[in-house]
Amino acid sequence: MSFNTISVVGLGYIGLPTAAMFASKEKKVIGIDVNQHAVDAINAGKIHIVEPELDVMVKRAVDEGFLRATTSPEPADAFLIAVPTPFLPIKDQDSIPEPDLSYIKSAAKAVAKVLKKGDLVILESTSPVGTTEQMSAWLAEERSDLSFPQTHGEDSDIRIAHCPERVLPGHVVRELVENDRVIGGMTNKCSQASIEVYKTFVEGDCVVTNARTAEMAKLTENSSRDVSIAFANELSIICDKLDIDVWELINLANLHPRVNILQPGPGVGGHCIAVDPWFIISKTPNESRLIHTARQVNDHKPQWVIEKVKLAVAEFLSKNQNKTIKDVTVACFGLAFKPDIDDLRESPALYITKELAKLNFAKLLAVEPNIVKLPESLNSTLVLSSSDLAISDADILVMLVDHKKFKCLDKNVINNKIIIDTKGLWA
Numbered sequence: 222m223s224f225n226t227i228s229v230v231g232l233g234y235i236g237l238p239t240a241a242m243f244a245s246k247e248k249k250v251i252g253i254d255v256n257q258h259a260v261d262a263i264n265a266g267k268i269h270i271v272e273p274e275l276d277v278m279v280k281r282a283v284d285e286g287f288l289r290a291t292t293s294p295e296p297a298d299a300f301l302i303a304v305p306t307p308f309l310p311i312k313d314q315d316s317i318p319e320p321d322l323s324y325i326k327s328a329a330k331a332v333a334k335v336l337k338k339g340d341l342v343i344l345e346s347t348s349p350v351g352t353t354e355q356m357s358a359w360l361a362e363e364r365s366d367l368s369f370p371q372t373h374g375e376d377s378d379i380r381i382a383h384c385p386e387r388v389l390p391g392h393v394v395r396e397l398v399e400n401d402r403v404i405g406g407m408t409n410k411c412s413q414a415s416i417e418v419y420k421t422f423v424e425g426d427c428v429v430t431n432a433r434t435a436e437m438a439k440l441t442e443n444s445s446r447d448v449s450i451a452f453a454n455e456l457s458i459i460c461d462k463l464d465i466d467v468w469e470l471i472n473l474a475n476l477h478p479r480v481n482i483l484q485p486g487p488g489v490g491g492h493c494i495a496v497d498p499w500f501i502i503s504k505t506p507n508e509s510r511l512i513h514t515a516r517q518v519n520d521h522k523p524q525w526v527i528e529k530v531k532l533a534v535a536e537f538l539s540k541n542q543n544k545t546i547k548d549v550t551v552a553c554f555g556l557a558f559k560p561d562i563d564d565l566r567e568s569p570a571l572y573i574t575k576e577l578a579k580l581n582f583a584k585l586l587a588v589e590p591n592i593v594k595l596p597e598s599l600n601s602t603l604v605l606s607s608s609d610l611a612i613s614d615a616d617i618l619v620m621l622v623d624h625k626k627f628k629c630l631d632k633n634v635i636n637n638k639i640i641i642d643t644k645g646l647w648a
């Protein structure tokens with residue numbers, strides 16, 4: 222087998238770094254995306270997402286002629302599909318979110334047009350169990366002239382595998398190389414072909430399993446983290462009631478050699494941990510009781526923080542009887558979905574800040590040192606402020622994200638403020 226031309230379908234947070242990585246090893250890479258703006262940016266040697274070191278890699282790959290982007294598929298030897306798998310809109314608050322596989326279906330239909338005997342198709346998108354087999358069925362529907370593993374096993378013309386991405390945003394370039402990969406071929410030949418492709422740049426182990434187990438492995442990793450964070454978030458609510466410092470408590474418990482509790486926060490954000498457990502729950506709702514409860518605990522945490530702020534406002538007004546809510550200034554520290562990134566999507570900190578903005582305070586200041594300008598959609602709701610200004614102006618300080626820049630704030634200057642600290646920085 223030789224995979225000289227590799228096509229990556231979906232040039233987002235996973236697809237683009239993966240494409241650049243193959244190109245850095247002098248593979249001919251064709252990137253496919255429906256977003257013309259992304260395609261144009263990449264062909265100009267630029268990137269449309271934020272990820273350390275990626276800009277340099279993409280520029281070099283394009284300049285040296287190894288990476289090219291386009292909106293319509295072209296023949297290649299291996300196709301990696303890295304498109305989003307979001308939820309379908311939920312019917313009501315109590316219903317279980319169902320995965321939206323339409324991006325995978327469109328990608329499969331597009332790739333099917335250019336498939337030839339001997340090609341390999343790898344699904345990288347995080348997917349509910351059974352999606353790789355479904356993708357193979359969609360490909361077979363389009364190409365009755367080719368044979369696929371579900372009908373022809375090891376003798377199939379086309380090889381199919383699921384190899385989930387596992388990289389941490391902000392560390393993608395290093396983790397793509399160093400992390401071990403789970404390789405879930407529909408047959409052993411499918412797995413071996415996938416290993417050959419990934420070994421172009423992966424220095425970690427490539428561990429073989431079947432497609433369904435590979436799908437479940439990825440969902441399990443993120444659900445495990447979600448359940449662990451839910452435990453920490455639940456502890457924080459219990460400790461608040463019992464007047465115990467949860468940060469001290471967790472430090473003490475973690476001194477035990479077999480205990481490793483994660484950190485509570487304002488809720489769980491991002492596009493993975495708060496999403497992927499639902500892919501297990503929606504397939505097996507009666508069996509996934511712990512995973513479901515963890516989701517509910519984490520999803521409830523932002524609301525709990527908002528209630529704490531409302532209590533703090535009531536406390537402030539009872540001490541300052543000449544004032545009303547229209548005289549109160551609140552400052553929220555952090556808008557991103559986790560520390561030291563500028564990504565505001567699916568962020569509990571942003572949700573809390575936007576909800577607080579509806580309460581008609583004198584001012585609601587948002588401090589986010591990792592962005593210079595708020596997205597246009599937020600301009601009418603939030604005012605971006607510096608830490609110093611927010612601390613001097615605000616009556617109530619709400620710590621939402623433990624950015625490095627907040628860790629060095631002088632604790633003495635906040636002594637006379639009412640503080641809600643969801644990350645234990647000012648505790």
Ligand code: SAJ
Binds near residue numbers: 443489560
């Ligand atoms: N969080 C806490 N407490 C903690 C750790 C995290 O509240 O102790 C919160 C964060 O603030 C954030 C959310 O959880 O809101 C998720 O952040 P994260 O750093 O745990 O994870 P992601 O979403 O950036 O990336 C995860 C990673 N999965 C695991 O660590 C198991 C990454 O390796 C995956 O590739 C990625 O999901 C993905 O794409 O699925």
